[in-house]
Amino acid sequence: MTGEDDLVKEFLVESLENLDRLDQDFLAIEKDTSATDRLGSIFRTIHTIKGTCGFLGFNKLESLTHAGESLLSRLRDGALKANVEITSALLGMVDEVRGILASIENTKGEGNGDYSATIQKLTKLKDGAPVEAVEVPTAKTPAAAAQEPPPAAEEDEHEEPAAAPVAVAADAGKPADTNSAAAGSGIRVDVGLLDRLMNLVGELVLARNQILQFTATTENPTLAASTQRLNLITSELQEGVMKTRMQPIGNIWNKFPRIVRDVAQMCGKNVRVEMEGRETELDKTIIEAIKDPLTHIIRNSVDHGIESPEKRRKAGKAEEGRLLLRAFHEGGQVNIEIIDDGAGINTDRVKAKAIERGLITAEQAARMGDREVVNLIFLPGFSTAEKLSNVSGRGVGMDVVKTNIERIGGTVDVQNKPGEGTVLRIKIPLTLAIIPALVITSGGDRFAIPQVSLLELVRLEPDQVKTGIENIRGTPVYRLRGNLLPLVYLNRVFRTQNDHKTDDGSVNIVIVQADERQFGLVVDEINDTEEIVVKPLGKLFKGMTTFAGATIMGDGRVALILDVLGLAQEANVLSDNKDRAMHDTAAQNKDAAAAKQTLLLFRISDTRRMAVPLSLVARLEEFPRSAIEFSNNKMVMQYRSQIMPLISLSEALADNRIETANIADAHRAQGETIQVIVHTKNGRSIGFLVDRIVDVIEESLVLQRTNIRPGVLGSAVLDKKVTDLIDVEGLIHAALPALSEDAAFQAA
Amino acid sequence: MVDDLYFGVEVLQVQEVIRYQQMTRVPLAHAVLRGLINLRGQIVTAIDLRCRLELSPRPEGHLPMNVVVRTGDGVVSLLVDEIGDVLNVEADTFEHPPETLSGIARELITGVYKLKDRLLLIMDTEKAVNVNGLAA
Numbered sequence: 052m053t054g055e056d057d058l059v060k061e062f063l064v065e066s067l068e069n070l071d072r073l074d075q076d077f078l079a080i081e082k083d084t085s086a087t088d089r090l091g092s093i094f095r096t097i098h099t100i101k102g103t104c105g106f107l108g109f110n111k112l113e114s115l116t117h118a119g120e121s122l123l124s125r126l127r128d129g130a131l132k133a134n135v136e137i138t139s140a141l142l143g144m145v146d147e148v149r150g151i152l153a154s155i156e157n158t159k160g161e162g163n164g165d166y167s168a169t170i171q172k173l174t175k176l177k178d179g180a181p182v183e184a185v186e187v188p189t190a191k192t193p194a195a196a197a198q199e200p201p202p203a204a205e206e207d208e209h210e211e212p213a214a215a216p217v218a219v220a221a222d223a224g225k226p227a228d229t230n231s232a233a234a235g236s237g238i239r240v241d242v243g244l245l246d247r248l249m250n251l252v253g254e255l256v257l258a259r260n261q262i263l264q265f266t267a268t269t270e271n272p273t274l275a276a277s278t279q280r281l282n283l284i285t286s287e288l289q290e291g292v293m294k295t296r297m298q299p300i301g302n303i304w305n306k307f308p309r310i311v312r313d314v315a316q317m318c319g320k321n322v323r324v325e326m327e328g329r330e331t332e333l334d335k336t337i338i339e340a341i342k343d344p345l346t347h348i349i350r351n352s353v354d355h356g357i358e359s360p361e362k363r364r365k366a367g368k369a370e371e372g373r374l375l376l377r378a379f380h381e382g383g384q385v386n387i388e389i390i391d392d393g394a395g396i397n398t399d400r401v402k403a404k405a406i407e408r409g410l411i412t413a414e415q416a417a418r419m420g421d422r423e424v425v426n427l428i429f430l431p432g433f434s435t436a437e438k439l440s441n442v443s444g445r446g447v448g449m450d451v452v453k454t455n456i457e458r459i460g461g462t463v464d465v466q467n468k469p470g471e472g473t474v475l476r477i478k479i480p481l482t483l484a485i486i487p488a489l490v491i492t493s494g495g496d497r498f499a500i501p502q503v504s505l506l507e508l509v510r511l512e513p514d515q516v517k518t519g520i521e522n523i524r525g526t527p528v529y530r531l532r533g534n535l536l537p538l539v540y541l542n543r544v545f546r547t548q549n550d551h552k553t554d555d556g557s558v559n560i561v562i563v564q565a566d567e568r569q570f571g572l573v574v575d576e577i578n579d580t581e582e583i584v585v586k587p588l589g590k591l592f593k594g595m596t597t598f599a600g601a602t603i604m605g606d607g608r609v610a611l612i613l614d615v616l617g618l619a620q621e622a623n624v625l626s627d628n629k630d631r632a633m634h635d636t637a638a639q640n641k642d643a644a645a646a647k648q649t650l651l652l653f654r655i656s657d658t659r660r661m662a663v664p665l666s667l668v669a670r671l672e673e674f675p676r677s678a679i680e681f682s683n684n685k686m687v688m689q690y691r692s693q694i695m696p697l698i699s700l701s702e703a704l705a706d707n708r709i710e711t712a713n714i715a716d717a718h719r720a721q722g723e724t725i726q727v728i729v730h731t732k733n734g735r736s737i738g739f740l741v742d743r744i745v746d747v748i749e750e751s752l753v754l755q756r757t758n759i760r761p762g763v764l765g766s767a768v769l770d771k772k773v774t775d776l777i778d779v780e781g782l783i784h785a786a787l788p789a790l791s792e793d794a795a796f797q798a799a
Numbered sequence: 800m801v802d803d804l805y806f807g808v809e810v811l812q813v814q815e816v817i818r819y820q821q822m823t824r825v826p827l828a829h830a831v832l833r834g835l836i837n838l839r840g841q842i843v844t845a846i847d848l849r850c851r852l853e854l855s856p857r858p859e860g861h862l863p864m865n866v867v868v869r870t871g872d873g874v875v876s877l878l879v880d881e882i883g884d885v886l887n888v889e890a891d892t893f894e895h896p897p898e899t900l901s902g903i904a905r906e907l908i909t910g911v912y913k914l915k916d917r918l919l920l921i922m923d924t925e926k927a928v929n930v931n932g933l934a935a
Contacts, residue, residue, distance in 0.1 A: 253840070254839075254840040257840050258840075494826075496823065496824060496826075544826075544827075545826030545827060546826065546827070547826065586841075586842045588825075588835075588842075588844075589842075589844055589872070589873060590872045590873070591832060591844050591846075591872075591875070591928065591930055592825065592828060592832070592844070595825070595827065595828060597826075597827060598825070601823070601835055601842050603837050603840065603842065607837055608821060608823060608837065609822075609823035609834075609835040609836065609837050609842055610823060611823065611825060611826075611835075621827070
C-alpha cells in the first residue's frame, strides 16, 4: 500500500510543480502565439499527467487532460492558433486539474466534479469551432470550488467570464510571479542521503577533536596550521550540512490556526493563537516526529485547558482564550513551549482518575506533591476525557506524546498554574548538536555539564568547608551571597565507592540551574570547558533522567552528559516539600536577620520561662529577702534613695487566687535572696521580682500572639524553649495604676 | 560462550566481533548495562550476558569479548566470555529448549541444536537486549 501512496505522492508533487510552470508558459504564449517551444512544454506536461493518471486510475483526470492534450497537439502543430478563448479554456482546465489533484491529496479520490462541459469545450475548440463566451464560466464547477483550489483558480473565478485577456493574464500573472519566486534553483535530494552525510560530518567532528587534542601536545607548527584549517573547514561543513535538513517550525505551525479554529468551534470556545519564533529551524526528522504530538497537545489545550467563554467571564478572564506557541534555540536544544491561559490542570481530578485507572494507590496519591500529580498524565492508560471526543482523548494520550518526544531524545515538562493556565515545555536536542560543556570528574569517571545550565564555580578551601556548608533539616546547603542553595553530592547520587573528598580536603561546587531553580553540585575535580558532540544514549537507557546523552572525548573514551534537571529530581533536591522547607527557612532567616534582639531570659517558677527586651532593663540586682518592705499593702524596697515598688511577676501573672497564695507561700519558703529586674523610666524605677535570671541572648524574635494575657505579649521560641514575653507597661499599669498614670512617669 | 553455556547467534545478526573495549560505566543504570563503548565514533551500549542470564560474575582478570549485534532498536554489544566458531547447523537437530534449562536462560533461548558433544543454545537477541521491566 505504501508503495502506491509514494507513487501518488510523487505524482502530486511533480504535477503541481509542473502546473505552476504552465501558468507562466501560457502567459508567454498570449504575448507571442508562435512560441512553439512553450507550447511543446505545455503539451508535454499535460501529456505526462494524462499518462500517469491513467496508470494510477484517475479516470476523470485522464479524460480532462486528454481533451486538453488533443487541443494542445493541434496548437503545437500549428494547425490552430492560440487566441483568448483557447487560452482561457486551457487555463480553466489547468485550474480544474489542480482542483482534482487537491482532491486526490486530501481524499485519495478525484472528487465529484463534473468536467464534461470543459471537455466538450476543449474538444469543440480543437475542432476549430468558435465557442460562445458564455460557456467559459462553466469551467468553474461547484465541486471544483469546494475542493479549495489554489489561489490562482480563485482569482479566475472571481473575474468576469468574458474578461479581457489583460485581466486573465494579470491573474495568471500573480500566481506565476509568486511561484517563480519560490521555484528558485532547487534540487531534490533523498533524505537518507542527507542522513548519511550528517553522520559522516559527525564522525569528522570527532576525528577533528582528537587531532586537535593531539596537536595541542606537539610542537609542530605546520601541523598546527593544517589542523587549524581542518578545524575551520569542519565547522563550516557541519553547519552547511545541518542547514540542508533544517526547516522552519512555522511549516507545521501554519496548520495550527486552522486546527485551533476547528476545535474551538466544535467545543464552543473562543481561542486565539499566537506564535513566537516561527522561523526557528529544526531538522526535518524532528519536525516530522513532533508534528503529531504538537497537534495533540494543542487540541488538548483547546478542548480541556481553555474554559468556555462564560466560565472565563465568571473567573474574570477575557472571553477569548490565548494559546501561545513559542520556539527558540537554547544551548544546542530546541525549546518549544505551548502556553495556554486556561484553567490549568485539576490535580484532584488527575489523582482521582489515576486511582480509578489503577495507576496509583490512594496512599501514594495522598503523599504526592502537586508536581508529581501533574506528571501522572504521562502515564500510559491515562486520559481524563469523560467522553472520548473526536477532538482529543482518543485514548491516545499524553503518554504517546511523551514517548514520541523521548524517542528523538527530547523531554517534556508540564508546569501547572491552577486557574491561570498550563505551560508545556518540550526540549529537543538538535541531531548533531555541538554544545560547550564543562568536564568534571566524580568518582573516577568524567562527566560533562552543558554550559547552558552552568552558573558558577565555587571552591571551598578546607577551612572554609565547615562554615560554608550548613545543614538545614537534613539537607546540606551552601549560602551563596545570601541565597541558600541545596547541595547535591554527585558521588552519593551515583552511589559510587569513593567519597567526595579531594586530596587536600577542599570542596568543589558547581552551581547549576535547572528549571529556574539553583543548586550546587559537589564534584571531585573540575576539568576543562570543551565543545562536545551530543549523542543520544539509546533506548536501553530510556528511563534515565539524569543523563542527557553521551559524548566521545578527545581521547576516545565515552563520557556521560549530565541532565541537570534530572539530576535534581533524582537527588530529591527540588521536590515540593523540600523546596518549601528551604523557602520557609530562608524566609525565617530573612526575618530573623532583620529582627534580632537582645533579650533577658528569666524564670518566675520552675516551669515558667519569660523574657524581656534587655533595652527595658536598667539593672539586675540581688537583694536579701529582708529588704522587702510593705507600703500600703504593696511590696516596696529601698533602692538608691528611692522607694521602689516591687512587682512579683509570679503573682502578677498567676492565673487565679489559689495560685497566688501558693506562690506567696513558696516565696516565703525560698532562700535568702531575691532577684530583681530593675526597670527605670524617667528617673523612677520599678523592680520586677523573679525567681531566677537565666541568660542574656541575642535571637530573632518571632512572636506568636497565642498566649496573650494581661502582662504577656505573646510567646516565642527562644534558646530552643517556649518563652513568654512580658508586657512591661501592661504589668506596671495593672499593678501600679496610679504610677502609670502619673504624668511625670509617662513622659518619656 | 558464557560461563560454560554454549550460545549461538544467527550470523546475519552479528555486525562484528571485537576484543575487550574500555567501557564507560553508566551510574544508576541496571547492572546488566555494563557500560558504553566507542565503536568507531558510535556510542554502543554493552550488555553483560553473564548478568543478564543471572550467572555468577566473571572471574577476576578475565576480560569479556564484544559481540556486536544488530537489533530492532540499533546496535548493541553483548559481552561474552569467549568467541567460538561460525557453525552450520542441520535443521533436523533443532529442538525446543530442554526442561533442565532454568529460569532466565530458558526465556532467552529460542531453541537448541544438538551438536556432536554438546548443546548449542540459540539466543534471542531481541529479548536479550530488552531490559525494560527487569528488576533493578
